[in-house]
Amino acid sequence: MEQVKPIAGEANKNQMKQWLEGSKLQLVVMAAAIIIIMLFFSVMTDWAYLSPRNISNLFRQTAITGILAIGMVFVIISGEIDLSVGSMMGLLGGAAAILDVWFGLPLPLTIIITLGAGLLLGTWNGWWVAYRKVPSFIVTLAGMLAFRGILIGITDGTTVAPTSAEMGIIGQSYLPNMLGIIIGVGGLALYFGWQQKRRVMRQHYQLPVPSAGSAIGKHALIGIAVLSIILILNDYRGVPTPVLLLASFLIAGTFIASKTKFGRRIYAIGGNIEASRLSGINVEKTKLSVYAMNGFLVAVAALILSSRLGAGSPSAGNIAELDAIAACVIGGASMAGGVGTVIGAVIGAFIMASLDNGMSMMDVPTFWQYVVKGAILLLAVWMDSATKAKR
Structure with a gap:
């Protein structure tokens, strides 16, 4: 009994050390970054940045990127990548608009078909990666080009609008x-x-x-x-309804990642795929499931985007995959796999949306916005590499 206290004390010291070196420190750093960003843009916009209306718009902007980031972080944790989510979101959003505007389908049926299509497209990517052993970079790069081409083809390069009032409930209510x-x-x-x-x-x-x-x-x-x-x-x-959807998927994603066998297998595969295979994990099935889940979440984001825009556009979702990847990396996910959290990815999405929103309010030229976001992504990856090398 006398040794219990020293052991417990040592455990607490180890826990504190892990806290300082682990994901909680990452959350503290991101919280500090959010405070600095919001103070800077508030001062530069005479505090209009913190108005209730702009805060509402900011959270609505975060919803789409955040939902994409939740799916993307699971892909990255598994040691893979998905460059097709932007084009896939545009395609699914365009298909949803066509079903709503051209065919006049009821909203529930439009939602079911769109979500089913997203599940199938995600499964398609996962099948090539998991069972055909084609590198995910190549598979999803091909998907990025193909999905965008299909979108332009089915819409004939024109905007499909206006969507119905019922459709607007998803992204505008x-x-x-x-x-x-x-x-x-x-x-x-x-x-x-x-x-x-x-x-x-x-x-x-x-x-x-x-x-x-x-x-x-x-x-x-x-x-x-x-x-x-x-x-x-x-x-x-x-x-906003999209914010409620984001919060729901955030809770569900966190539960899957931390409290299920499926989540632990994803981390194991990303950490060491051969050890995972030898331990009895069905690597191919797990990766296929990860891509299918990602496709489902892309479909949800597509419905929100089309509803919010009130249309299906051939350019919708352009380079959205880069925002999602940047959000995951800023949130602490490692491109080497095995490391990352859902909450970190969503906070990273909020940081990206905060930058977009603030620079737009300041009328910063579009090319500078791309430069800033690219620099932040490069800095985040560099910090991840430096931290990993130190460990």
Whole structure:
């Protein structure tokens, strides 16, 4: 019994060391970057950047890139890449607009067909990568070109518009103020209950747990942040429906990554594919499933994009794959595979959207916006490589 305290103390020291060197430090750095970005653009725009209307637009912009990033981060963690998501999103969004405008299909049927098509296209990419052993860079580069060509062909190079009012619900509607608050409070209650259950379970198995004070402080910060965002959004028109969808997929993606065998297999494959194969993991099936899931999420983003634009455009989704990849890398995902988090990818998407939104408000020329985003992507990859070399 006398040795329990030293062992526990050593475990706490190791936990603190891992905290400082791990993903939590990455989250702290990203939070600091968000604060700096928002302060800078607020000052440069006479604080119009922080107006409820612009905050609402900012979160709506984040929703599409964030959903793409959730699918992309699983692909990157598995040690692969997908360069076709932008063109795939454009194609699926154009198909959804055609089904809605030209054929007049009911909204539920349009959604089902679009999601099914996304699942099939993702599976198609995954089949070539997993079972035909074609490098994912080549497969998805071919998909990027082919999907864009199909989109131009089916739309005849013209914009398909206007979409129906029912279609607009997906990307243009807002939750009633009270409903947004109820969902937010309910979600926080479930999260805090789950955290408390997890804490009790760790204590039962004599595993190290954070102090009660730090846990309460962390929960208080999360609760204040979530409710503050909801109140700010309610001050304009309410929580946008795309933001609710992003939050739902964020929770689902985090659960899959951290609490399921499927998620652990993805990390294992990205960390060491041969060791994973020898341990009995079906590598091909797992990679196929990852690409299929990615295709499904691309379809969701496509529906939001077409709904938000009120049209299907031949240029929709242009270079969206680069924003998604940049969001994942900024969020801590390693291009070598095996490292990354869903929450990090979404925060990275928010940073990218913040830059886009702020530079647009400042009327920064488009070419400079591309230069800045490219520089940030290069810096993020360099930091990842430098950190990995140090480790």
